[in-house]
Amino acid sequence: MLTFCEWVRRQTSGTGAALILTLGCVNTALAAATPDQTAAALAQSALTNSGALEILTSLTTEVGPRLAGTAAEQRAAAWARARFETAGFDKVWSEPFTLTNGWARGLEQASITSPSPQPLVVTALGGSVATPPPGLEAEVALFKTYAELLAMPTNSLTGKIVVVTQPMVRAQDGGGYGTLNAMRTAGPGEAARRGAAAYLLRSLGTDRHRVAHTGGTHYAPDAPRIPAAALSVPDAEQLERLVALGKPVRIRLLLTPRDLGPVTSQNVIAEIQGREHPEKIVLLGAHLDSWDLGTGAIDDGAGVAIVMAATKMIRALPAPPRCTIRVVLFGAEEPGVIGGNAYAAAHQAELSHYVIAAEPDFGQGPVYRFQTGVTNPEVPSLQRIRAVLAPLGVLPGDNASHGESDVGPLAKRQVPAVTLAMDGTDYFDLHHTADDTLDKVLPGRINQSTACYVAFTYLAAELGDDYRQPAAVPAR
């Protein structure tokens, strides 16, 4: 005898549209299906064609790069609202907020001037100040680890261009990024405190291409704000070799970014209202802004496409789940989770009604582990979610989820969160570079991620459990 899942699989010939049609025609079967079976059927359909790649193609082509606080980010917001409305979401709205410092990239030129003149590939860090108008030229002080820079005394590097070349480690969970993050975010301040005229770091990236990885940086309040940029990996290695030859190495650097002052960004929000508990909310996030160098296909166009595709499939079911599903496409994540913090502050009063929150912001997937951040990770509803995710290739994970990116501020406010952890082995080959473009996204990978999200989201909203409940059994 066929299981319900098997039956749906045979009927649907693999397309999301076909599944929806089929589900629409078989109310009897549906009524008889358990939520777990419906979640599994949605996932099976998504594996073949979730619609995510079509959404991502549209976003990255018709909008392109979407730097926070720009007209491009506003075009992305309009694009998202139109998409949600076409898909028949119950409510679609925007919540604008102010980004204190808009920022625009300018020229970025660097070269070795001696001993062997040659160009260097650099890109300004987000928020970097400009060099003086004609550029600056200075001798290099190179450190092979960030710790070596930190070990230098105050004012010991006066007038130097500090270069830090510590390589980033490739790791499935992205652990190499967290470890080195301060080298980018705090490095310019540390170098300035020691007297540096400018700061260059080896890109926080695992590729070997002449594309540099940008990313936000923060200046120290007690030190001058100096120009800061990332070198491509081959350029950082070239500098190491030249410095090792023993002659002084000099670099010329020209950066002309501009601080635009206060600009407007926005979160775009869409809802599928719950059929029994519209006040209880399962929140899915993703961020609509991207850096300006690529088209933000993996960061975080993929996340946007995954949550839009997953919720569009749920919207097309004959009946919505018991609880509300709210999708928030955050603005201005890259400059420092500005949209995520604005959302959490504005919605503080309702957060106690949130069932759970999740956000894909780690590329195209596949999802390989399900981490929770709840009071009791062993409750039956989470076991049921794990059971539906397991055949999609998802391991059970720990209970240390703090929510990805923009839902982090919700988790800090005690909203239960999960992380459908994506395989990040090659994520930092592309992250924050001009290479972050559509052609890097593979259907099989983004469909698997969407399958995991549609299954998780449907089940979480249908079961509507209270993940704040004290643990009935000892937590793992």
Place this chain on the structure above:
Amino acid sequence: MLTFCEWVRRQTSGTGAALILTLGCVNTALAAATPDQTAAALAQSALTNSGALEILTSLTTEVGPRLAGTAAEQRAAAWARARFETAGFDKVWSEPFTLTNGWARGLEQASITSPSPQPLVVTALGGSVATPPPGLEAEVALFKTYAELLAMPTNSLTGKIVVVTQPMVRAQDGGGYGTLNAMRTAGPGEAARRGAAAYLLRSLGTDRHRVAHTGGTHYAPDAPRIPAAALSVPDAEQLERLVALGKPVRIRLLLTPRDLGPVTSQNVIAEIQGREHPEKIVLLGAHLDSWDLGTGAIDDGAGVAIVMAATKMIRALPAPPRCTIRVVLFGAEEPGVIGGNAYAAAHQAELSHYVIAAEPDFGQGPVYRFQTGVTNPEVPSLQRIRAVLAPLGVLPGDNASHGESDVGPLAKRQVPAVTLAMDGTDYFDLHHTADDTLDKVLPGRINQSTACYVAFTYLAAELGDDYRQPAAVPAR
């Protein structure tokens, strides 16, 4: 009983230096060795450490990019002369020549201005003229194949920016490049003849990175000289998608390259004089100039390193081969084999004494096929060379070699030539891009190529056959 080769292998513990020492200490054994055994022993030693990677590291780091006719190319020439002198070559000299049109790259900026503003990655083709000073903006006329452009009537594209997006095919023998070469070299003239304001092509490359592939172009004498640049592959695909949406697509393009007028380049030449027939010459070429975007590690730093390393090993033998080995490091290959033509013209009178010529100009290898361009490819001396190359992983090839790159003009003048054909499967991932840097070269690959070159060169110079002799047996 040990063979001589086996004995040498056991003694040398794998380094070139150790081999040389060993060979120096065992004149009796050497005297007893056949040329084939010596060639095989040299190859075995090169497989482990040919010295090529050290040479390549020095060239790409201490000189860097080496655009034809620039001070950087002259620094490369001085570097090469010093290296040959240190290695004890019998004669080392330069032969300067004039490059009619020196060229310097300038700014290169492109962006889509509508319907969805976003930056494009482009790089000017070598020899391109500049755009007007503020840049130019025009509507795109996109052709998915070069043939579609050629099918357009004269003046049918007035004022348009012509974009041709035909993709290059990946092939081991580089066949995809030859087929599409006219799209870059003749495309600007064909577009201008049809009224275009500028010409953009999808890079002749097989990668998917936001680095564009430059390369020389030639203008048609009967059409205006219009600005010409290559798009990176993801940018070409983005334009295809946008054009397919049906709205007019407009591009803004700014290129500021400069024609420098006549400049000087040079061929650097070094010789190991033959012990019996110094007038008979085995010629090895490679080109010292590179494009300016990368450091020319694979094009043609690898070729330079392979021929320098191979001949340095032969120089260190107790006695030189019977015929002279001449290494020519050509200048100004990239703008159109200027150094190769200058050499052939200047040395016309002596060419009848040349035994054979070869040039590696297809990356780091490995060598996988031995092609000849001789009167009778079945002569015993070539069979002996094939027999020594076979265990290195080299197939026998056809007799259609016309000599690579700079030795092509010699082959046209009836100098016998061979091609030690390199595997080019990934060559066009890097060719003519900023990504052509040292980190892409693997010791095992460049050592195998050097092993093939040292074996071929030693045997060809020791055997000193006459490859112009009429065929005694029917040629294959």
